[in-house]
Amino acid sequence: SQQGEEDPQALSIQEGENATMNCSYKTSINNLQWYRQNSGRGLVHLILIRSNEREKHSGRLRVTLDTSKKSSSLLITASRAADTASYFCATVRMDSNYQLIWGAGTKLIIKP
Amino acid sequence: DAGITQSPRYKITETGRQVTLMCHQTWSHSYMFWYRQDLGHGLRLIYYSAAADITDKGEVPDGYVVSRSKTENFPLTLESATRSQTSVYFCASRPDWEETQYFGPGTRLLVL
Numbered sequence: 189s190q191q192g193e194e195d196p197q198a199l200s201i202q203e204g205e206n207a208t209m210n211c212s213y214k215t216s217i218n219n220l221q222w223y224r225q226n227s228g229r230g231l232v233h234l235i236l237i238r239s240n241e242r243e244k245h246s247g248r249l250r251v252t253l254d255t256s257k258k259s260s261s262l263l264i265t266a267s268r269a270a271d272t273a274s275y276f277c278a279t280v281r282m283d284s285n286y287q288l289i290w291g292a293g294t295k296l297i298i299k300p
Numbered sequence: 301d302a303g304i305t306q307s308p309r310y311k312i313t314e315t316g317r318q319v320t321l322m323c324h325q326t327w328s329h330s331y332m333f334w335y336r337q338d339l340g341h342g343l344r345l346i347y348y349s350a351a352a353d354i355t356d357k358g359e360v361p362d363g364y365v366v367s368r369s370k371t372e373n374f375p376l377t378l379e380s381a382t383r384s385q386t387s388v389y390f391c392a393s394r395p396d397w398e399e400t401q402y403f404g405p406g407t408r409l410l411v412l
Binding site: 218219221228229230231232233236276278280287288290291292293 | 358
């Protein structure tokens with residue numbers, strides 16, 4: 189069963205614009221992670237935010253977590269063509285320290 | 301090369317045949333995972349392993365068998381392939397001290 193639900197399913201923006209993706213989940217979590225998947229490739233970890241954190245930055249990435257709403261957002265600023273990929277959120281439940289539960293992903297297309 | 305590799309990268313087989321997908325990691329990570337990725341489902345955990353000789357079922361284990369006699373290898377066997385097992389299979393690993401998972405490049409399996 190999916191824990192995370194990403195929104196939107198697909199997003200197409202112009203290069204240079206900001207891209208925001210959202211993730212909602214159902215149960216209490218230990219942490220939430222975002223991964224990127226380029227077409228035909230494996231997933232690459234982007235950022236991890238713990239349940240006691242509200243915001244985290246990594247380069248052009250900004251992640252927020254609202255545990256009261258059971259939701260997270262990933263913001264990519266100043267998007268580039270190379271950011272074209274699918275983005276997935278994954279949660280680690282409080283009752284499990286190793287199982288990631290995945291959403292279906294947001295497909296991001298950056299138009300040059 | 302160091303990292304996590306999967307073989308074969310592409311496989312076509314017929315219904316009823318046995319197929320083994322290989323996963324090898326050079327980091328000596330304790331945990332290893334097998335996922336399948338289907339359109340609209342994100343990643344679903346098939347089996348995982350916390351150490352050599354320790355394996356456990358994930359969300360969708362039916363029709364699959366795993367073994368882990370050595371830390372670095374985690375083969376996944378489809379005992380009698382079915383069309384519904386057509387998918388992209390990803391292997392991942394992580395060390396004890398980290399919650400990030402590291403993914404292989406995937407195996408695309410087509411069952412005719």
